[in-house]
Amino acid sequence: MNIAVFASGSGSNAQKIFERFEQHSHIKVALLVCNKPEAYVIDRAKNFGIPVLLVDKSSFSDENFLLPALKKHNIEFIVLAGFLWLIPAYLIKAYPNKMVNIHPALLPKYGGKGMHGAHVHNAVYENKEKESGISIHFVNEIYDSGEVIFQATCLVEGLQPEEIANEVLKLEHHHFPEVIEKLLSK
Ligand code: GAR
Secondary structure (H helix, E strand, O other): OEEEEEEOOOOHHHHHHHHHHOOOOOOEEEEEEEOOOOOHHHHHHHHOOOOEEEOOHHHHOOHHHHHHHHHHOOEEEEEEOOOOOOOOHHHHHHOOOOEEEEEOOOOOOOOOOOOOHHHHHHHHHHOOOOEEEEEEEEOOOOOOOOOEEEEEEEEOOOOOHHHHHHHHHHHHHHHHHHHHHHHOOO
């Protein structure tokens, strides 16, 4: 089963996924799709010999560009790991229930457009939440609203936003590769 990872930033989650499936019996990360030419995740993919496809707004919205590229690499499943653009409808149709995203909060709280990274952790801090966590969900056409597959929580009472971010990232690194593996082994 060939999977594509979509990522826009540092790619620490992508790194964990690359590591998990590097020697896997039936799952292979066959492509990184990235929308930022300077993103560190590109270096990480290259270290694993994973091909990189760079997209811009116009190529990403063009199904005649992206679908053949995914097909060329036999991509059957897509993992969004810190990819911040809304996924176009044609891609969701092409991968029904075959695309998952990780969100750094307990959805449905702190989701939606603009809710990513530090924005999420700042909001959790401002609202004096006692706990936060991660949500892994299927992707549909509305930001962060597809069916939730997995959640894990951590205590964040009294923590600063950066500390909350660290706790949440630890959960992501621990659980995301495992949840993907379980989904793809059913
Ligand atoms: C992760 O915390 C992920 O949950 C978040 O971006 C970060 C990427 O970190 N995604 C979102 O906020 C999506 N709304 P990474 O580049 O180190 O993996």
